[in-house]
Amino acid sequence: MNTIEIKKISKVFGSKTALNNINMSIKQGELFGLIGADGAGKSTLFDILVTLSAATSGSASVHGFDVEKDAKNIRRIVGYMPGRFSLYQDLTVYENLNFFASIFGGTIEDNYHLIKDIYEHIAPFKERPAGKLSGGMKQKLALCCALVHQPKVLFLDEPTTGVDPVSRKEFWGMLKRLQEKGITILVSTPYMDEAVLCERIALIQEGEIMAIDTPVAIIKSFTHPLYSVKSKKLYQLLKDLRNFKETYSCYAFGQTVHLALKNQDTTAIIIQDYLHGLGHENIEIKSIDAGIEDCFMELMKKTAE
Amino acid sequence: MQELKSFIIKEFRHIVRDKRALLILFVMPVILVILFGYAITNDINNAEIAILDNSKDELSIGLTNKIVSSGYFLQKASLQTNKELQEVFRSGKIKMAIVFPPGFAQTFYREKNVQIQLIADASDLNVAIALSNYAHSIIKDYQNELNKDLGQTLLFETTTKMLFNPEQKGVYMFVPGVLALIMMLISALMTAVSLAKEKETGTMRVITVSPLSPITIITGKVIPYLVISMIDTCIILLMAVFIFGMPINGNLFLLALVNLMFLFAALSLGIMIASFAETQQVALIMSIVLLFLPTVLLSGFIYPIKNMPLWLQVICQVSPAKWFIEAIKSVMIKGTGIQDIWMQLSVLLGMIIVMIRVSIVQSKKKVS
Numbered sequence: 244m245n246t247i248e249i250k251k252i253s254k255v256f257g258s259k260t261a262l263n264n265i266n267m268s269i270k271q272g273e274l275f276g277l278i279g280a281d282g283a284g285k286s287t288l289f290d291i292l293v294t295l296s297a298a299t300s301g302s303a304s305v306h307g308f309d310v311e312k313d314a315k316n317i318r319r320i321v322g323y324m325p326g327r328f329s330l331y332q333d334l335t336v337y338e339n340l341n342f343f344a345s346i347f348g349g350t351i352e353d354n355y356h357l358i359k360d361i362y363e364h365i366a367p368f369k370e371r372p373a374g375k376l377s378g379g380m381k382q383k384l385a386l387c388c389a390l391v392h393q394p395k396v397l398f399l400d401e402p403t404t405g406v407d408p409v410s411r412k413e414f415w416g417m418l419k420r421l422q423e424k425g426i427t428i429l430v431s432t433p434y435m436d437e438a439v440l441c442e443r444i445a446l447i448q449e450g451e452i453m454a455i456d457t458p459v460a461i462i463k464s465f466t467h468p469l470y471s472v473k474s475k476k477l478y479q480l481l482k483d484l485r486n487f488k489e490t491y492s493c494y495a496f497g498q499t500v501h502l503a504l505k506n507q508d509t510t511a512i513i514i515q516d517y518l519h520g521l522g523h524e525n526i527e528i529k530s531i532d533a534g535i536e537d538c539f540m541e542l543m544k545k546t547a548e
Numbered sequence: 549m550q551e552l553k554s555f556i557i558k559e560f561r562h563i564v565r566d567k568r569a570l571l572i573l574f575v576m577p578v579i580l581v582i583l584f585g586y587a588i589t590n591d592i593n594n595a596e597i598a599i600l601d602n603s604k605d606e607l608s609i610g611l612t613n614k615i616v617s618s619g620y621f622l623q624k625a626s627l628q629t630n631k632e633l634q635e636v637f638r639s640g641k642i643k644m645a646i647v648f649p650p651g652f653a654q655t656f657y658r659e660k661n662v663q664i665q666l667i668a669d670a671s672d673l674n675v676a677i678a679l680s681n682y683a684h685s686i687i688k689d690y691q692n693e694l695n696k697d698l699g700q701t702l703l704f705e706t707t708t709k710m711l712f713n714p715e716q717k718g719v720y721m722f723v724p725g726v727l728a729l730i731m732m733l734i735s736a737l738m739t740a741v742s743l744a745k746e747k748e749t750g751t752m753r754v755i756t757v758s759p760l761s762p763i764t765i766i767t768g769k770v771i772p773y774l775v776i777s778m779i780d781t782c783i784i785l786l787m788a789v790f791i792f793g794m795p796i797n798g799n800l801f802l803l804a805l806v807n808l809m810f811l812f813a814a815l816s817l818g819i820m821i822a823s824f825a826e827t828q829q830v831a832l833i834m835s836i837v838l839l840f841l842p843t844v845l846l847s848g849f850i851y852p853i854k855n856m857p858l859w860l861q862v863i864c865q866v867s868p869a870k871w872f873i874e875a876i877k878s879v880m881i882k883g884t885g886i887q888d889i890w891m892q893l894s895v896l897l898g899m900i901i902v903m904i905r906v907s908i909v910q911s912k913k914k915v916s
Contacts, residue, residue: 293757315759323757329750333565334558345554346758388754 244307246271246396246427247292252301254287254450261287263450265301269429269443274422276441277431278535284450285431286326289400292429293323306395319347322394326401328381332374336365336384339373340391347392354393357424361417362387379410386417397421399430403437415440435536446539453542458535465533465541467491467503470511473527474518483521489513492544501537551760555768562742563772569738577730577780581787584722595679598625598636598645603652611664611704614690615646620682637669637711644668644679661703670710680708720794724876725849727784727807728869731814732843734777735770737835739818743769744831747822762911770815777814781807797883806879806889809896810872814839816903817868823910842867849873871895 247269254262262284269275277285290296292305294314302309308316330339340362344351355362361383368376373384382402389397399418403411415437422428422442430441438444438458445455454461472493474480481500484493491503502514511528518526563569597615601608616623624642627633636642647665649655656662666683668676684706691704743766746752755765785803788794796803821838825831844850846860847869853861864870875892878884886893 295753295756318757319759321757323754325750325753327750329754331558331562331751332749334561338558338561342554342558343754343758346551346755346760348550348759 244271245269246273247275247303247305247429249288249292249303250301252288252291252298252303254284254291254296255299261450262291262298265450265452267445267452267455269427272422272425272427274418274428274430274440274442276438276444277429277447278433278435278438278444278539279431279447280433283447285447286400287450288447289323289398289429289431293321293398294318320395322389322392322397324385324389324397324399324402326404328385330373330381330385330388333372335370335372336376337369339384340387343388344391349392351391354391357393357421358387358390360420361390378406379413382406382410382414383417386414390421395427397426397428397430399428401431401433403432403434411437435534435539438535444535446535446542448539448543448546451546453546454538461535461538462533465503465538467505467541468507468509469531469533469537470502470504470514471496471527471529471531472500472502472514472518473498473525474523475525476523480518480523483518483523487514487517492541494540496536501531501540503537503541552764552768555760555764556771559742559768559772563776572738573734573776573780576733577726577784578787580726580730581723581784581791584726585787585792593620594622595620595644595675596624596642597621597679598627598633598642599623600627600630600633600645600647601652602650603648603654605651605653607653607656608648611648611687611690612646615683615686618682618686620679620686633667637667642669643675644683646683656702656704660701661705664704664706666706666708668708668710676710680706684708720788720792721877722849723784723788723792723794724873724880725844725847725869727781727876728810728843728847728849728872729840730780730784731777731807731811732817732839732869734780735773735811735814736818736821736839737832739770739773739815740821740825740831740835741828742773743819743822744825744828747825748827766819770819773818774811774815777811778807781811794880796880798879799885802886802889803876803879805886806872806875806893809893809900810868813868813872813896813900813903816900816907820903820907820910823907843869846870847873866899868896868899 245268247267249265249267252262252265253260265288277288279285287296291298291310292303294310294317297311302311304310305317306320308320310317331342334342340351344353351358365376365380365383365387368380373381376384386399386402389399403414406414411434418428418430419440432438441458443455443457444461446453446461454464456464472480472484477495477498477500481493481495484490484500484502489504489506489509491505493500493502511530514528515526563573599612601612612623615621621644625632625636627636627645633645633647637645645667647667649663649665652662664687666680668680670676687704687706691702695701746755785796789796817839818835821831821834825834846853846864846867848864849869853864853870856864871892875889878889882888
């Protein structure tokens with residue numbers, strides 16, 4: 244049986260459809276990523292799964308409990324970490340952890356084995372008010388608080404937003420270890436580079452799921468030849484490449500342009516000649532493998548068409 | 549139970565660590581009582597007085613001139629007999645009278661001390677105290693001047709007599725209003741703001757996704773403020789009785805019941821506000837509109853309801869403070885039993901039920 248089962252879930256706020264007919268299954272013990280930009284509907288879906296809001300239509304279950312009928316049971320067995328830091332800023336690290344353990348009827352010691360690795364990072368600051376911790380520390384404390392009652396399923400809504408790259412990496416290491424302990428984890432993130440760290444991912448855009456698969460399979464589905472193109476004038480480059488007859492799609496990617504071509508025969512030299520003819524200088528063209536972001540853009544393009 | 553206990557502990561920690569909250573919870577009530585008791589009612593400028601001079605000698609006339617020219621007092625009447633004195637007090641024309649005994653100067657020089665009697669209308673006790681203190685210090689000044697000239701120590705002794713008038717309004721009439729205001733401030737406003745804070749900072753989401761039931765959350769939130777409100781109520785009542793001489797003529801349990809009923813009404817109002825407000829700021833603004841204005845202006849606390857236009861009198865009926873003030877005045881001053889205030893208590897109970905109902909409906913609406 245799947246730990247999280249989502250069937251035809253839709254959520255409408257007034258005239259805006261936040262979620263449109265979502266179907267998704269997450270297996271027991273999976274580390275599942277929900278990838279999408281801000282406003283894609285990630286948090287709305289989380290709210291429904293953790294019983295904070297009701298879906299307009301459709302049904303969902305967590306660990307066999309229906310989100311509408313068995314909300315009470317779900318609240319006992321899930322750990323939830325909201326997108327924003329949501330602990331008591333005026334309570335110390337220890338007081339926060341102790342409070343969250345006790346409202347589940349337990350103590351910190353009961354499940355210390357589960358949080359030990361993470362808590363050791365913040366233990367030196369246990370007398371400090373939570374509001375005075377750094378971003379990375381706050382996030383570790385929040386994870387501890389969500390874990391302290393040994394949840395069956397962990398819901399992490401954008402846990403790494405606003406956290407430094409080192410802490411982000413550390414955090415994903417912790418998630419992997421938790422997964423090894425048998426906890427099912429649903430994590431959402433707007434960072435495409437984190438997608439490959441998940442076992443399976445769902446790409447979500449404007450309330451619709453565009454793809455669900457392993458990161459590798461999603462990348463494999465990208466069949467167009469892909470180049471990273473650079474020149475002196477980025478904006479002009481993007482404009483010119485859009486008018487290139489061989490272009491399937493192109494968009495800015497940091498300081499370069501990712502260019503997907505329509506067919507395999509087009510070579511780098513042809514692109515080089517085309518750009519040279521338009522007066523571009525310092526042109527660099529590299530053949531690259533697609534990343535999740537490239538797939539995401541392509542899926543968006545397909546959905547739009 | 550364990551869950552509720554840790555929630556209450558957490559709540560007390562929030563309060564203890566918030567200096568502003570502590571100020572509001574414990575200093576504000578005392579300041580309000582003192583402000584209303586002393587500062588606001590005391591207006592000592594040209595206070596009307598009467599002089600009953602039984603000697604009319606150089607010394608008594610000199611002292612009278614000194615008192616009248618001080619600017620604090622205005623001589624309304626010169627009296628001849630004690631009978632006139634009683635009449636003039638009863639008419640309410642004067643706030644204080646000064647009585648010089650017969651043979652004033654003679655006694656002063658011969659026996660080296662003489663009595664002056666100050667009689668004050670103590671239906672406004674603070675004014676009465678202030679007036680007699682002013683008069684006393686003017687008389688002492690005059691005595692010192694005389695002694696300087698004479699090179700001797702001769703004394704004016706003042707005795708002060710307070711005329712009480714229990715049926716008329718007294719200084720302690722502000723106490724029920726201040727009680728209502730403080731309880732609204734603590735029970736309703738602090739509860740509303742602190743619940744809204746949980747929503748604003750997102751902690752409400754986290755504790756909702758836990759075995760804590762909404763009832764446990766609300767109970768845990770409310771109990772600390774309930775306890776503090778009760779402490780403050782005791783402080784205010786003690787001050788009222790021991791500083792301002794407010795009587796407690798009724799049953800103490802009935803008094804506690806009236807207070808508790810209003811406390812629960814205030815808490816329900818706070819919960820209702822919090823069910824609408826998503827941020828602390830909104831909760832604060834709603835509290836000011838829904839708590840302070842009705843409690844201060846529409847409760848009969850400052851402006852008598854009888855003098856209001858009819859439409860405003862109708863609006864006053866929905867102010868919980870109006871019913872509370874009526875009930876508590878009955879119990880404390882008139883000493884009535886429950887049979888005379890059952891209506892006020894029922895109205896408060898009805899308000900509690902309505903407000904809790906609205907809060908539940910509103911919270912349920914939010915989820916779907």
